[in-house]
Amino acid sequence: MAASFLAPLNQTNPSLIAASIAIISATIFYFWAVKRSNKKLAPLPPGPLGLPILGYIPFLNGAPIHRKFAELSAKYGPIFKIWVGSQLYVVVSSPALAKQVLRDNESVFSSRELPLVGRICTYGGLDLACLPMGPDWNSMRKVLVREALSSPGLDGCYELRRREVVKALNEVEVGKPVGVFELAHKVVGNATLGMLWGGGGGGGVVGGDYGETREVGQRIMELMAKPNVSDLFPMLARFDLQGIGREAAELAERFDRIVSAMIRKRLDGGGEKKGGEIDKVDLLQVLLERRGSSGAGSPLTSMAHFKAMLQDVAVGGNENIASTIEWAMSELLKSDRAMKSVQQELDEIVGPDSLVEDHHLKDLKYLDAVIKETCRLYLALMNRTASRACTVGGYTVPQGSKVFVNSWAIHRDPHSSSFRYVPFGSGRRICAGVSLAERLLKYVLGSLLHRFEWRLADGEEGGVDLSDDFTLFIKKKRPLVAVPASRLPAGLELLAY
Numbered sequence: 152m153a154a155s156f157l158a159p160l161n162q163t164n165p166s167l168i169a170a171s172i173a174i175i176s177a178t179i180f181y182f183w184a185v186k187r188s189n190k191k192l193a194p195l196p197p198g199p200l201g202l203p204i205l206g207y208i209p210f211l212n213g214a215p216i217h218r219k220f221a222e223l224s225a226k227y228g229p230i231f232k233i234w235v236g237s238q239l240y241v242v243v244s245s246p247a248l249a250k251q252v253l254r255d256n257e258s259v260f261s262s263r264e265l266p267l268v269g270r271i272c273t274y275g276g277l278d279l280a281c282l283p284m285g286p287d288w289n290s291m292r293k294v295l296v297r298e299a300l301s302s303p304g305l306d307g308c309y310e311l312r313r314r315e316v317v318k319a320l321n322e323v324e325v326g327k328p329v330g331v332f333e334l335a336h337k338v339v340g341n342a343t344l345g346m347l348w349g350g351g352g353g354g355g356v357v358g359g360d361y362g363e364t365r366e367v368g369q370r371i372m373e374l375m376a377k378p379n380v381s382d383l384f385p386m387l388a389r390f391d392l393q394g395i396g397r398e399a400a401e402l403a404e405r406f407d408r409i410v411s412a413m414i415r416k417r418l419d420g421g422g423e424k425k426g427g428e429i430d431k432v433d434l435l436q437v438l439l440e441r442r443g444s445s446g447a448g449s450p451l452t453s454m455a456h457f458k459a460m461l462q463d464v465a466v467g468g469n470e471n472i473a474s475t476i477e478w479a480m481s482e483l484l485k486s487d488r489a490m491k492s493v494q495q496e497l498d499e500i501v502g503p504d505s506l507v508e509d510h511h512l513k514d515l516k517y518l519d520a521v522i523k524e525t526c527r528l529y530l531a532l533m534n535r536t537a538s539r540a541c542t543v544g545g546y547t548v549p550q551g552s553k554v555f556v557n558s559w560a561i562h563r564d565p566h567s568s569s570f571r572y573v574p575f576g577s578g579r580r581i582c583a584g585v586s587l588a589e590r591l592l593k594y595v596l597g598s599l600l601h602r603f604e605w606r607l608a609d610g611e612e613g614g615v616d617l618s619d620d621f622t623l624f625i626k627k628k629r630p631l632v633a634v635p636a637s638r639l640p641a642g643l644e645l646l647a648y
């Protein structure tokens with residue numbers, strides 16, 4: 152007998168059960184598939200049309216890139232896309248979307264692709280900034296950030312950076328106009344190199360051969376900032392149409408010669424001791440000892456990884472710190488009130504009879520606020536790469552896109568959020584040198600303002616020009632030139648050194 156259509160409910164009918172299961176499963180599958188396909192269908196972010204092949208390249212001229220991105224964001228919203236050659240750029244400009252990229256989807260956006268110059272100059276991409284997140288990155292970061300550049304690590308090599316700062320400032324000619332960026336770059340660069348390999352036995356004498364290392368580092372940064380056809384169209388990279396790859400290889404070789412000599416001297420039992428050398432343990436010594444005790448499989452046992460890590464310290468932040476100091480000085484020269492407040496604080500905390508020392512830094516609250524405000528106003532972009540497709544702000548960010556977080560725009564966003572201040576980035580890939588950068592910013596700027604009275608050089612009567620440009624960071628379009636006058640009793644600086 153055919154099964155009754157109206158079979159009593161309490162009667163178990165196997166074919167009905169099977170049919171019900173099939174229908175329910177199909178329904179569940181249908182909704183899952185719709186949801187999944189909807190996910191797939193999340194659109195790409197909006198953005199301007201570009202030209203075939205070139206994409207938006209021809210329209211990127213004119214305003215510096217952080218401003219151009221902010222303009223496009225005003226038109227297309229807090230997330231937009233542009234094609235730059237064959238590369239898709241996605242730019243986010245709000246704290247909420249920065250959080251989605253840097254925190255909520257950290258595993259997707261945890262790597263970054265450096266330009267070709269960056270890879271050539273870091274032993275093929277073996278430094279912390281280039282390495283993908285994984286065991287090698289992890290153990291290198293641990294050694295550098297948690298040990299060498301930790302608070303006790305930085306305390307341990309204070310004498311070495313102090314000596315370089317005092318020496319470089321002793322060389323400033325009172326009454327003579329000086330380019331503030333160049334001066335800051337020299338002071339910061341020498342301080343960094345002093346603590347890196349200027350300790351006893353390193354062959355590092357006061358102000359040693361740091362000039363060449365600084366010059367190589369500066370040129371690497373300039374080259375990295377140059378638009379390179381090889382980055383925009385990787386299939387053309389082997390032709391190196393602008394010769395950028397060749398110059399980068401020469402710079403990489405020069406850096407390698409310097410770093411290899413430093414390591415060799417140290418492994419051979421130290422260099423000749425010269426006048427002014429301080430017998431202190433420097434970072435090279437700390438890192439070499441760490442290398443010696445690291446087990447097989449550690450990236451530190453690879454000399455290329457080791458040198459790439461030293462390069463991160465030697466070159467990593469000098470330009471950025473020097474530029475931030477130049478911006479801070481520009482803002483202070485524009486505001487008598489702020490300049491007086493900083494100097495008053497320095498006089499109260501440090502006094503006219505001593506030099507700024509590391510132990511003063513924690514009490515220099517106004518100076519700290521000046522630096523934080525400068526970082527808010529003048530630190531710009533960071534970029535990560537999408538390791539797989541991901542949804543951000545309701546839009547699909549395809550795998551391989553370069554995602555830029557426009558901190559310059561975010562820092563000006565009046566809507567408060569936990570991601571409104573990210574000058575050093577965020578998450579596990581936050582700047583590895585943040586603690587060093589913060590100390591050097593405060594120590595060098597504090598010393599410049601404590602030791603000298605500054606006025607604009609002649610010819611700058613129009614006042615301080617705050618227009619900006621972008622290289623790898625926001626840079627002053629017109630370099631600040633200022634004239635120092637002494638604020639301290641004569642001879643104090645020499646005694647202190």
Ligand code: HEM
Binds near residue numbers: 279575583588
């Ligand atoms: C004012 C000074 C500096 C600024 C504004 C700055 C800014 C940044 C930013 C925004 C990032 C990317 C963070 C992210 O993706 O979330 C970064 C990464 C990095 N910075 Fe700095 N930095 C400065 C100084 C330094 C110094 C002094 C060093 C050297 C020790 C350094 C070494 C690095 C390294 C190695 C990375 C890559 C870290 C990783 O991917 O694990 N930086 N920095």
